[in-house]
Amino acid sequence: MGETPRVPSGKPSQNDLYRQAGIAFGAALERLARAYELDPDKRRDLLQEIHLALWRSCDAFDARCSLRTWVYRVAHNTAASHVIRQRRTNSRMVSLEEVENATDGKDLELSADRHQALDRLLSVIQILNPLDRQVILSYLEGIDAASIGEITGLSAQAVATKIHRIKNILTRRFHERGRHGR
Amino acid sequence: MEDKYSPDDMKNLWQNQRVEHVPISLDDIYRKAQELQKEITRRTLIGIGCVVAEIVAFGLFVLMFPNVLQRIGSGLTIAGMLYWMYQIYNKRTGDMPFGRGHETCINFLRRDLQRQREFHEGLSFWLRAVTILPGPVLFAVGFAIADPSVAGYIRLFISCFVALTILAIPLNLRKARKYQRQIDELDRLEMQS
Numbered sequence: 001m002g003e004t005p006r007v008p009s010g011k012p013s014q015n016d017l018y019r020q021a022g023i024a025f026g027a028a029l030e031r032l033a034r035a036y037e038l039d040p041d042k043r044r045d046l047l048q049e050i051h052l053a054l055w056r057s058c059d060a061f062d063a064r065c066s067l068r069t070w071v072y073r074v075a076h077n078t079a080a081s082h083v084i085r086q087r088r089t090n091s092r093m094v095s096l097e098e099v100e101n102a103t104d105g106k107d108l109e110l111s112a113d114r115h116q117a118l119d120r121l122l123s124v125i126q127i128l129n130p131l132d133r134q135v136i137l138s139y140l141e142g143i144d145a146a147s148i149g150e151i152t153g154l155s156a157q158a159v160a161t162k163i164h165r166i167k168n169i170l171t172r173r174f175h176e177r178g179r180h181g182r
Numbered sequence: 183m184e185d186k187y188s189p190d191d192m193k194n195l196w197q198n199q200r201v202e203h204v205p206i207s208l209d210d211i212y213r214k215a216q217e218l219q220k221e222i223t224r225r226t227l228i229g230i231g232c233v234v235a236e237i238v239a240f241g242l243f244v245l246m247f248p249n250v251l252q253r254i255g256s257g258l259t260i261a262g263m264l265y266w267m268y269q270i271y272n273k274r275t276g277d278m279p280f281g282r283g284h285e286t287c288i289n290f291l292r293r294d295l296q297r298q299r300e301f302h303e304g305l306s307f308w309l310r311a312v313t314i315l316p317g318p319v320l321f322a323v324g325f326a327i328a329d330p331s332v333a334g335y336i337r338l339f340i341s342c343f344v345a346l347t348i349l350a351i352p353l354n355l356r357k358a359r360k361y362q363r364q365i366d367e368l369d370r371l372e373m374q375s
């Protein structure tokens with residue numbers, strides 16, 4: 001995924017900037033909402049909430065970072081708020097380290113089917129704590145490590161470590177085990 | 183069946199997944215903003231309504247009851263409720279979603295954790311405890327003095343009330359420590375070099 005250009009001087013209006021962000025990142029925001037909320041109705045609400053936060057934030061955009069970084073920060077922060085609000089009803093969230101060390105369970109049955117593979121990927125993403133979820137989603141969106149650091153605020157080394165863990169998890173859960181059979 | 187996805191394949195799978203497209207126009211955004219504002223207004227009015235009802239009730243007690251302790255207790259209960267109302271309102275307005283793009287995710291999470299830690303441990307927690315405890319206790323003591331026949335029940339009420347307040351302290355401090363551990367972990371991740 002290529003970096004979007006920084007918005008040049010001559011600040012566009014709030015609505016124009018929001019439209020620009022919507023065109024460039026609308027699909028990514030829909031995927032992001034899916035990764036944060038399983039329930040379709042709540043997901044629609046979350047997506048609207050993200051768009052509302054994005055529209056409001058566009059008034060404060062000052063091009064100190066790229067539009068992409070801005071959009072992802074707003075989206076992840078809004079979605080993290082949503083997760084924190086729901087935390088009381090959700091099951092415990094875990095870190096990448098715990099997922100990496102966990103033995104694969106029945107809920108992670110293997111299948112070559114794309115749909116099931118995606119469901120399985122989502123099941124991994126949705127138990128992660130907000131920060132690890134932000135890193136894995138950014139990684140899956142094809143965002144480079146430096147930009148992930150800019151979005152999340154993590155150090156370069158922390159991002160590198162987490163991406164390494166993500167690759168391990170994906171390899172173990174979606175590749176090696178299937179190759180060697182059950 | 184065999185899985186055939188490498189991490190890079192998973193990226194493609196993720197980016198090319200079919201997601202239900204939800205068209206969102208600017209009108210939808212304005213509508214959502216209005217709905218949100220209405221919801222905030224509704225909650226604020228409910229909160230104010232409850233506090234006003236309590237102020238009226240305890241205000242009447244101040245006028246009705248002859249016992250000085252009951253009057254002071256009623257006044258302090260009103261003051262305590264007003265302070266709680268102020269804290270809740272202040273906490274709500276502390277969140278500024280408009281600036282979320284300026285804030286890295288780690289800062290956003292840390293600010294939220296700090297806010298929650300402060301709620302369970304900081305000055306606001308102790309002020310809540312200090313403002314809510316004396317009013318009802320004095321009111322109840324005044325009640326017992328004015329009508330000694332209910333003194334036994336009042337003693338029981340005061341004991342339970344004080345015990346619950348004291349019990350709330352370690353529970354809140356434990357929660358605050360949990361939030362602090364999460365903050366420390368975020369700090370560690372940010373500082374790693």
